[in-house]
Every structure is written in C-alpha cells, then in structure tokens.
Amino acid sequence: MNAHESPRADAPLDAREREYLRSKQIEVWPQASFAINAALFVSMLVVLIRSDEAFSPWAWFGFGALMLIALGLSYTICRDQLDLRADLAAGVKRWREGTVARMWSHDDGESWPPGYRIEIAFDPGDDPNANPPPGFSVYWHCYETVRLGDRVRVAYSPKSHYLLNLIDGEYEYAAPQRRLDPHPPKA
Structure with a gap:
C-alpha cells in the first residue's frame, strides 16, 4: 500500500473486473423468478382445491409455507442481482x-x-x-x-x-x- x-x-x-462481475449475473432468473412462483402458486392452488383435503388447515398451512419459502428465495436472488447490477453501474x-x-x-x-x-x-x-x-x-x-x-x-x-x-x-x-x-x- x-x-x-x-x-x-x-x-x-478495470475491464477484467467488470467482465468478472458481469459473468456473475443471471440474465433470466430475476425477471422469471416471480413468474415461476406465480405458476407454482396457481398449480398448487388448483391441486389443493381439487383434492379431498381442500379444507384441511394443515394443507393450507403447508401451501402457505411453501409459497413463503419460494417467494423468499426469489426475493433473495433478485436482491443479490440488483446489488450486482448496482456495483456494475457504480463501477x-x-x-x-x-x-x-x-x-x-x-x-x-x-x-x-x-x-x-x-x-x-x-x-x-x-x-x-x-x-x-x-x-x-x-x-x-x-x-x-x-x-x-x-x-x-x-x-x-x-x-x-x-x-x-x-x-x-x-x-x-x-x-x-x-x-x-x-x-x-x-x-
């Protein structure tokens, strides 16, 4: 020093560091993540409603827990990618x-x-x-x-x-x- x-x-x-950070970007995932979760939500909701256990509190609890985990994962990945993009923009x-x-x-x-x-x-x-x-x-x-x-x-x-x-x-x-x-x- x-x-x-x-x-x-x-x-x-420098140019190599910018390229290295760009290589860490996931181009599709942040945008598609919430769409994937929405499709998962709809399909799980249809399965739950059409099943014999549709009115079971445990079925709804499991469904809610699964959705919270999926949304939390999507949020974390999206936030990490936004931080990476902010670092690239700041340079x-x-x-x-x-x-x-x-x-x-x-x-x-x-x-x-x-x-x-x-x-x-x-x-x-x-x-x-x-x-x-x-x-x-x-x-x-x-x-x-x-x-x-x-x-x-x-x-x-x-x-x-x-x-x-x-x-x-x-x-x-x-x-x-x-x-x-x-x-x-x-x-």
Missing part, C-alpha cells in the same frame, strides 16, 4: 485492510471440488456504519495460501460482496485474473 492510499478507498473497476471497488478471522470449506460429499470461504475482520474505524461482508468465496489455492491471523488487504464489490483481489504480503489473489489451476484429486 502506498503512503498516500488510505486503508479504505474506493477505486474504479467502483472498495479496498479495505483487515485480518483473516475465519476460514472454512464445504464438502457435501457428492460434488467436487468443495467450496472455500474466508472471512476478514476489517480494521476498526474504517466505516463504523458499514456492514462487513460475511465471507468471500475463494479458490483452493488462495485458501491453502492464507492463514488465520494473516494481515490482508482486499478489494471487493461494495454491495454484492464479490472478492476481486486479496493481498497477503507477497501473495496476491486476483479473482478476475485467476488461472483455474487443477484442484488436487479427491482423497
């Missing part, structure tokens, strides 16, 4: 410094490779009103290189929280420029 750079600074996205990334506070991987036993995430505890005083991202997805090489307690500098998209860059001493991880190194074979 240069002497004139602050620990928390916004910088413009900035946020640089912050902190410490690797937590690392975890998720292996469901069926798909390979597992997912890797790291959580950064940002330095206090940067922006007391900002909510730090809950964690960043990284590739296995980055996960294997950084350690708990390492001082890092990260760049991420401010609203959608995609990690763009991580610097840990001499090691630099740039998500948009990553080379997809083969993952070690499953043990």
Whole structure:
C-alpha cells in the first residue's frame, strides 16, 4: 500500500473486473423468478382445491409455507442481482485492510471440488456504519495460501460482496485474473 492510499478507498473497476462481475449475473432468473412462483402458486392452488383435503388447515398451512419459502428465495436472488447490477453501474471497488478471522470449506460429499470461504475482520474505524461482508468465496489455492491471523488487504464489490483481489504480503489473489489451476484429486 502506498503512503498516500488510505486503508479504505474506493477505486474504479478495470475491464477484467467488470467482465468478472458481469459473468456473475443471471440474465433470466430475476425477471422469471416471480413468474415461476406465480405458476407454482396457481398449480398448487388448483391441486389443493381439487383434492379431498381442500379444507384441511394443515394443507393450507403447508401451501402457505411453501409459497413463503419460494417467494423468499426469489426475493433473495433478485436482491443479490440488483446489488450486482448496482456495483456494475457504480463501477467502483472498495479496498479495505483487515485480518483473516475465519476460514472454512464445504464438502457435501457428492460434488467436487468443495467450496472455500474466508472471512476478514476489517480494521476498526474504517466505516463504523458499514456492514462487513460475511465471507468471500475463494479458490483452493488462495485458501491453502492464507492463514488465520494473516494481515490482508482486499478489494471487493461494495454491495454484492464479490472478492476481486486479496493481498497477503507477497501473495496476491486476483479473482478476475485467476488461472483455474487443477484442484488436487479427491482423497
């Protein structure tokens, strides 16, 4: 970090970072999500009304619970996509410094490779009103290189929280420029 750079600074996205964020967009889903839920609602309502259990309170409770879950999922996906589009429109990334506070991987036993995430505890005083991202997805090489307690500098998209860059001493991880190194074979 240069002497004139602050620990928390916004910088413009470069062409590769813009392309990387665009690759995370789901073009059809946000618009079609509510239409899919409406079709699901109508079909479930028809099935419920035509069944022998049409007036059972438990049937209506199950129907309502299913609809709330579907709408919640649609809302979350739509909100995430709107945040991603807002980041692309703003064209900035946020640089912050902190410490690797937590690392975890998720292996469901069926798909390979597992997912890797790291959580950064940002330095206090940067922006007391900002909510730090809950964690960043990284590739296995980055996960294997950084350690708990390492001082890092990260760049991420401010609203959608995609990690763009991580610097840990001499090691630099740039998500948009990553080379997809083969993952070690499953043990």
